[in-house]
Amino acid sequence: MKKAKVMVYNRVSGEVQEKLKTRYNVVNYQHIDPLNHELFLADLKDTEGIIGLELPVTEKLLQQAPLLKIVCNVSTGYNNLDIEAMTKYSVMATNTPGVLEETTADAVFGILLATARRIPELHNYLRSGGWKQYLTHDQFGVNVHHKTIGIIGMGTIGSLIAKRAHGGFNMNVLYHNRTRNEDAEKKYNATYCEMNTLLTKADFICLMTPLTPSTKNLIGKREFDLMKSSAIFINGSRGATVDETALIEALKQKKIRAAGLDVYRQEPVNHDNELLQLTNVVTTPHIGSSTYETELAMSRLAAQNLIEGLSGKKPANLINKELFIQTEGNEYEI
Numbered sequence: 001m002k003k004a005k006v007m008v009y010n011r012v013s014g015e016v017q018e019k020l021k022t023r024y025n026v027v028n029y030q031h032i033d034p035l036n037h038e039l040f041l042a043d044l045k046d047t048e049g050i051i052g053l054e055l056p057v058t059e060k061l062l063q064q065a066p067l068l069k070i071v072c073n074v075s076t077g078y079n080n081l082d083i084e085a086m087t088k089y090s091v092m093a094t095n096t097p098g099v100l101e102e103t104t105a106d107a108v109f110g111i112l113l114a115t116a117r118r119i120p121e122l123h124n125y126l127r128s129g130g131w132k133q134y135l136t137h138d139q140f141g142v143n144v145h146h147k148t149i150g151i152i153g154m155g156t157i158g159s160l161i162a163k164r165a166h167g168g169f170n171m172n173v174l175y176h177n178r179t180r181n182e183d184a185e186k187k188y189n190a191t192y193c194e195m196n197t198l199l200t201k202a203d204f205i206c207l208m209t210p211l212t213p214s215t216k217n218l219i220g221k222r223e224f225d226l227m228k229s230s231a232i233f234i235n236g237s238r239g240a241t242v243d244e245t246a247l248i249e250a251l252k253q254k255k256i257r258a259a260g261l262d263v264y265r266q267e268p269v270n271h272d273n274e275l276l277q278l279t280n281v282v283t284t285p286h287i288g289s290s291t292y293e294t295e296l297a298m299s300r301l302a303a304q305n306l307i308e309g310l311s312g313k314k315p316a317n318l319i320n321k322e323l324f325i326q327t328e329g330n331e332y333e334i
């Protein structure tokens with residue numbers, strides 16, 4: 001029997017790619033650029049499944065992929081997928097929740113600590129031979145323990161950041177969501193706040209929402225103006241949740257103390273982005289879930305979703321669940 005064509009995009013662990021090759025005709029794209037765009041469009045014509053990271057799946061792409069049945073993100077965020085269009089074209093969408101949240105919370109909390117204690121800046125200072133005498137006051141960081149953290153987006157990852165803040169650092173935890181998270185309130189003594197209250201009270205503001213129409217530019221000039229001048233802003237969500245121009249202004253004018261950023265509006269970030277020049281910014285290249293163990297777990301889960309979807313079953317992490325109806329015998333059908 002002819003093997004189905006599967007497109008691997010950007011990042012899937014090598015071990016998982018090898019396994020996929022035993023079942024499918026696998027084509028691999030690290031990125032799409034003007035040089036390979038024609039080839040990519042030609043491959044789309046008979047591709048049945050796509051697995052990978054951050055491929056923008058739009059109505060236009062779907063029109064070029066008449067045999068496509070499933071797109072499996074190797075990520076929990078799925079703002080790259082136009083779910084409405086995928087449902088219209090009966091294309092399944094899946095993501096990888098449940099295997100990367102602890103790792104991402106570790107990374108975001110690490111960025112928070114590095115920003116507060118200015119670890120990258122002082123690392124560079126030492127390495128470049130600057131450490132000739134004791135540190136001066138203007139090189140000091142600020143305490144993290146016993147301070148107030150405000151988490152915007154107290155979902156799975158937000159809650160794990162709250163766990164670290166409360167249990168490990170005795171921090172006072174504030175949060176804002178559209179709905180209350182009573183579990184986090186009980187476990188981490190988290191206090192629900194309106195957005196403005198959180199912004200004015202928190203020493204560390206940590207953004208952890210998905211990117212959706214309601215969170216695009218959620219944090220802009222008005223929000224930075226409300227923050228304390230000593231506030232440290234951390235973005236672990238997606239770049240477009242923040243107005244980058246307003247963030248740059250807030251950092252340059254010292255409206256806030258510093259920022260720790262794992263995500264950018266454009267990724268990979270342009271080297272001339274001003275955020276990369278500011279000394280009060282700690283930057284990382286979208287490393288939230290990037291550990292060997294977690295990448296493998298995410299790739300395996302995405303591949304499992306792909307195999308389930310291509311063999312007519314309901315994938316465990318299906319996002320557009322309306323593509324399946326439940327029949328009497330608990331069987332699922334498209």
Ligand SMILES: NC(=O)C1=CN([C@@H]2O[C@H](COP(=O)(O)OP(=O)(O)OC[C@H]3O[C@@H](n4cnc5c(N)ncnc54)[C@H](OP(=O)(O)O)[C@@H]3O)[C@@H](O)[C@H]2O)C=CC1
Pocket residue numbers: 076077078097100101104152153154155156157158176177178179180208209210211212214215236237238262263286287288289
């Ligand atoms: N930097 C990295 O490497 C990584 C980044 N991420 C990003 O983190 C995001 C969150 O992941 P995860 O915790 O698993 O997702 P969850 O869905 O578990 O949590 C999202 C939280 O955001 C809240 N939220 C959604 N919309 C709004 C809004 N308009 N205003 C305020 N709060 C809102 C939700 O609450 P409610 O609906 O009640 O408002 C919910 O509590 C992902 O979508 C992804 O973009 C994820 C992994 C790694």
Ligand SMILES: O=CC(=O)O
Pocket residue numbers: 074075076077078100288289
């Ligand atoms: O950013 C990563 C994700 O899993 O979402």
